[in-house]
Amino acid sequence: MEDEELSVTQRYGLIYGGNTPLGARCVADLKGKGWWIASADYSVNPHADVNILLQSHEPPEVHERSVISCIQRVLDGKLLDLIFCTNETLKEGSIEDNLISVGMDMWLAHVAPSLICAKIAAVCMKNSGVLVLSGSTAAMKANADKIGYSIAKSSVVHLTKCLAMPGSGMPAGSLVICLMPFYLDTPYIRGLNQHVSCGSFTPLQFISDLIISWGMKKNLPGNGAMCQLITTNSNTEVIYKK
Template sequence: MVRVPHVLVYGGAGALGRSIVSTFKANNWNTSKQKFSDGEFKDFKFDTIICTSGGWAGGNIKDENVIKNTEDMWTSSVQPAVLSSHLASKHLNESGLLALVGAAGVLEPNPDMIGYAIAKNAIHYLILSLAKPSGGLPNGATVIGLLPQTLDTENNRKYMPADQSHTWTPLNDLSNKVFDWSSQTTSRPKSGSLVKIVTNNKKTEYQY
């Protein structure tokens, strides 16, 4: 019997998560969408685990809502990334892929969205740490960060300036790339890579 590979998408109800689930389903992978339940999986192994959970909040350190916004970013982005990584430490195959979503826009200081920047940089630090030999992931597993500039989502179309749309990354482009990296281990970035996703005139490059 041919073994069917299995992907777990944490945050699969969001725009990127739905796109990734659709892509993997179309390519005959078994898909699971979870919040988090370690005990439920017992001895089950995944070939790929992807955390797409997240959010956004603006404001600098003077903002009256800076504490709440930072807490919200921690809850929506950092905690799911840590939980997904913990799950990967127990249930990812040795040749598996763990992908977490960071942000290209916070690689340099960005005081106008301080809570978001703190949260995403925490995820970047997590990725770099997991890639170390003592990081806790299975032998041979790969962890990478997906760092988009702006994704082409319904919300971003609503709130972002339309004249910048040529720089928005199509969801299916990113989903197909993650699928390729899941299916072909030799094509992946090395473990610990923070992959900057840059789109210009609808053409997307993956820089790492």
């Protein structure tokens, strides 16, 4: 775990998955805007103010305790303005494959971190803070060859709706948004979708700019909104749905 002495900053954020391609882009851009940023991931992001190193052999409950403990210790009473949970892991699999194993892997990759970030928000985020979870537009349709992934991403969508309801335990006046890209422009996602045209991948910079605007309380959708990102001919359209 690495941390630096806190300087006087106006905003504090946590990127859960801060060394994934999208998470790293957000960390760098938020730092460029003067934010204090913590990264929680399995490897170090050298640009973050604090790195909370997760261990793959540890259960989600340990990850949750580790992140909350570190945030509370380092911020010493200050609270987060923004939490963004991101993970691009995708495993294909139909009912003919090892569906239980794939399904559990996808649950641990996508649902567990989302639940952890929801708990972090309840404990460590300001009133009127913003929690952004990662769903998938592609997973909202039936996918016979991506059953485990689709179930996991659908669960994140449902979690978003639940957290937006009164009595969920979220901080007063806070906002939860489900970010739903179709194809992220990363080498990993491009490799899995070689049949897709180059102009259909959503640039990471576009998403990072969107996350920053929400963190700055600009262009905010309604609480519990699904933010679909559809990129066609290199132009990305943002579609909000409840």
